[in-house]
Amino acid sequence: MGFFNKLFGTKLEEENRMTKSNIGIILGSTREGRVSPQVGAWVKELADKRGDANYTIIDIADYKLTLLGEADGDASGAAAWSEIIAKQDGFVFIVQEYNHSISASLKNALDYLREEWNNKAAGIVSYGSVGGARAAEHLRGILSELLIAHVRVHPALSLFTDFENGSDFKPATVQADSVNQMLDQVIPWTTALNTVRK
Numbered sequence: 001m002g003f004f005n006k007l008f009g010t011k012l013e014e015e016n017r018m019t020k021s022n023i024g025i026i027l028g029s030t031r032e033g034r035v036s037p038q039v040g041a042w043v044k045e046l047a048d049k050r051g052d053a054n055y056t057i058i059d060i061a062d063y064k065l066t067l068l069g070e071a072d073g074d075a076s077g078a079a080a081w082s083e084i085i086a087k088q089d090g091f092v093f094i095v096q097e098y099n100h101s102i103s104a105s106l107k108n109a110l111d112y113l114r115e116e117w118n119n120k121a122a123g124i125v126s127y128g129s130v131g132g133a134r135a136a137e138h139l140r141g142i143l144s145e146l147l148i149a150h151v152r153v154h155p156a157l158s159l160f161t162d163f164e165n166g167s168d169f170k171p172a173t174v175q176a177d178s179v180n181q182m183l184d185q186v187i188p189w190t191t192a193l194n195t196v197r198k
């Protein structure tokens with residue numbers, strides 16, 4: 001029985017991997033003490049409950065990217081970055097506001113690649129003193145240049161009301177609805193754009 005369950009479970013997982021889109025949840029900040037892992041984990045938990053895609057957290061910090069074009073003795077991080085982004089069909093960007101824009105680490109990570117981003121869909125979840133709205137709007141211009149179709153619904157988290165002391169993530173209940181509404185737009189656009197790339 002255990003054997004059949006195991007076999008059946010593995011087959012089902014394999015089928016899911018083949019038929020469902022891959023959505024990368026990208027953590028945009030890399031600084032020590034960042035809150036993006038808390039926000040990313042919350043989005044992934046909500047997304048996984050939907051069962052409509054394979055959702056994966058992608059942490060830019062793991063890839064140790066140097067500044068684009070800077071001499072780099074070890075290019076393995078850049079190669080791995082290209083590989084993980086190429087595998088995704090769509091994205092959710094976890095975006096934090098730094099000086100009214102996106103973080104330098106997210107901009108650098110976006111600049112590294114081109115075709116890997118093209119003709120895919122994305123949603124934005126941002127945070128900051130005014131919900132990270134200014135950073136999110138800057139990101140939209142960059143995503144357009146990279147041929148990433150960014151959806152309208154945009155969960156915007158406040159550092160004052162969705163975090164305690166600006167660091168302990170305690171989202172208002174209504175924000176979960178907003179994440180689901182955003183994913184309701186990302187998934188069909190991702191499916192549609194899969195046909196453009198094939």
Ligand SMILES: Cc1cc2nc3c(=O)[nH]c(=O)nc-3n(C[C@H](O)[C@H](O)[C@H](O)COP(=O)(O)O)c2cc1C
Nearest residue numbers: 029031033034035036096097098099100128129130
């Ligand atoms: C360099 C820097 C600049 C910032 N500028 C802004 C800003 O312009 N507007 C804002 O709402 N918050 C600003 N903040 C606050 C950040 O949005 C807040 O610290 C957030 O937690 C950063 O995301 P992270 O913790 O994932 O790094 C800034 C923070 C840093 C570190």
